[in-house]
Amino acid sequence: xxxKIIEFRNVSFRYGDEGPWVLKNCSFEIxxxxxxxxxxHNGSGKSTIAKLLNGLLFxxxxxxxxxxxxxxxxxxxxxxxxxxxxxxxxxxxxxxxTVQDDVAFGMENRGVPREEMKKRIIDTLAxxxxxxxxxxxxxxxxxxxxxxxxxxxxLAIAPKVLILDEATAMLDPSGRQEIMQTxxxxxxxxKLSLITITHDLQEVAQADRVIVMNxxxxxxEQTPREVFSQKEALREIGLDVPFVAILAGExxxxxxxxxxxxxx
Ligand code: ADP
Numbered sequence: 001x002x003x004k005i006i007e008f009r010n011v012s013f014r015y016g017d018e019g020p021w022v023l024k025n026c027s028f029e030i031x032x033x034x035x036x037x038x039x040x041h042n043g044s045g046k047s048t049i050a051k052l053l054n055g056l057l058f059x060x061x062x063x064x065x066x067x068x069x070x071x072x073x074x075x076x077x078x079x080x081x082x083x084x085x086x087x088x089x090x091x092x093x094x095x096x097x098t099v100q101d102d103v104a105f106g107m108e109n110r111g112v113p114r115e116e117m118k119k120r121i122i123d124t125l126a127x128x129x130x131x132x133x134x135x136x137x138x139x140x141x142x143x144x145x146x147x148x149x150x151x152x153x154x155l156a157i158a159p160k161v162l163i164l165d166e167a168t169a170m171l172d173p174s175g176r177q178e179i180m181q182t183x184x185x186x187x188x189x190x191k192l193s194l195i196t197i198t199h200d201l202q203e204v205a206q207a208d209r210v211i212v213m214n215x216x217x218x219x220x221e222q223t224p225r226e227v228f229s230q231k232e233a234l235r236e237i238g239l240d241v242p243f244v245a246i247l248a249g250e251x252x253x254x255x256x257x258x259x260x261x262x263x264x
Pocket of ligand 1: 015019022040041042043044045046047048049
């Protein structure tokens with residue numbers, strides 16, 4: 001039986017006591033070794049979900065369970081050992097003086113033994129193609145290189161859950177494809193639950209399942225093929241025509257057959 005790693009149970013969230021509800025009664029489950037893409041119009045609640053998963057925020061209503069533990073102020077330190085997260089802006093994620101210090105940081109916090117740390121620094125930097133930059137100061141790196149290091153830092157903590165919130169946005173299309181291939185192969189090998197919040201269509205096409213958000217609610221939870229065969233409905237919830245039209249092509253390239261009649 002597949003192991004359930006994440007569960008959102010009737011989760012509602014708002015910023016502050018008076019603000020509008022930005023997540024409304026959301027329930028979903030994510031399993032071990034599963035890749036789920038979360039898509040939706042701007043402001044639909046995607047990043048809020050990511051922050052709730054990492055205990056940067058807590059829900060006012062409902063429950064979030066990660067690897068059998070309810071997420072709350074006490075459990076979050078434990079849970080963060082299992083959840084790695086990379087955001088869009090890599091500049092906010094650097095703490096070390098060199099690339100290798102940076103990759104080491106998360107492991108030091110989690111008490112990884114020194115020899116194991118050295119090995120993981122080498123392995124994860126190689127996995128993202130940054131092995132030659134171990135001693136470089138992070139601020140000297142390009143946006144794309146910073147993002148690679150941020151991903152290596154998170155992989156080094158060997159999480160059960162990896163969340164990429166627009167994390168490949170700074171990369172060019174070929175770099176993005178390359179790094180997602182790396183992440184996908186690590187995901188399969190380590191049986192990670194991978195959650196990608198993305199506008200990148202190839203990433204969406206590669207996921208096992210897609211959660212489509214609309215104004216704080218889960219609109220659909222389907223395979224990429226099912227979701228993107230509903231172009232009209234997607235348009236109605238603010239996923240614009242270019243997005244859908246391009247996606248049809250991407251799905252085709254990824255070998256997913258869907259109807260591709262022209263959009264007008
Ligand atoms: P998405 O990632 O889909 O663009 P977000 O989760 O960032 O959506 O935002 C959902 C809603 O919450 C939006 O209406 C946004 O304006 C609001 N929001 C996000 N962050 C904050 C914040 N720190 N304070 C108040 N409102 C916020």
